[in-house]
Amino acid sequence: MNHWLVKSEPEAYSWDTFTQEKGTAWTGVRNYQARNNLNQMQPGDLVLFYHSVSEKAVVGVAEVAGPAAPDATAEAGSPWVAVQLRPVQALARPVPLAALKADTRLHQLALLRQSRLSVLPVRPEEFDAVLELGQS
DNA sequence: GCCAACGTTGGC
DNA sequence: GCCAACGTTGGC
Numbered sequence: 001m002n003h004w005l006v007k008s009e010p011e012a013y014s015w016d017t018f019t020q021e022k023g024t025a026w027t028g029v030r031n032y033q034a035r036n037n038l039n040q041m042q043p044g045d046l047v048l049f050y051h052s053v054s055e056k057a058v059v060g061v062a063e064v065a066g067p068a069a070p071d072a073t074a075e076a077g078s079p080w081v082a083v084q085l086r087p088v089q090a091l092a093r094p095v096p097l098a099a100l101k102a103d104t105r106l107h108q109l110a111l112l113r114q115s116r117l118s119v120l121p122v123r124p125e126e127f128d129a130v131l132e133l134g135q136s
Numbered sequence: 137g138c139c140a141a142c143g144t145t146g147g148c
Numbered sequence: 149g150c151c152a153a154c155g156t157t158g159g160c
Contacts, residue, residue: 007145007146009145009146031155032155033155052145052146052147053145053146053147056146056147097147114153114154115145115146115147115153116144116145116146116153116154116155117154118145
């Protein structure tokens with residue numbers, strides 16, 4: 001099983017909306033590297049849900065509920081794909097970007113190295129470290 | 137194939 | 149509001 005991180009501006013699509021809707025198709029990704037990551041997702045993979053810009057914190061854990069499929073919001077025949085995500089649980093405490101940066105276990109975190117990419121791989125030990133930071 | 141111009145993202 | 153990083157576009 002692989003681990004990932006997806007970003008969303010909470011003003012555009014928030015964790016709260018995500019949980020209220022009990023999941024969503026993760027559409028709108030228009031970057032080839034991010035698309036490649038989406039293509040590698042498998043049902044059951046766990047995904048950190050990060051609020052960018054206004055909050056800058058990991059706020060919850062989602063699960064890949066379906067494999068990558070053509071993004072219905074993109075032009076037919078385009079290369080863009082989406083996966084189905086569903087919420088697993090909110091973190092007891094959101095983990096701010098500053099806390100990610102401050103933790104030596106997370107110095108290799110892809111988010112910190114490539115902050116603009118919206119779909120990023122996470123190593124299992126990094127995933128565990130973030131969950132630990134998110135415990136109350 | 138190179139590179140300047142430009143647009144977008146996201147942290148500060 | 150600014151700016152760094154980075155992707156895309158288009159002229160040459």
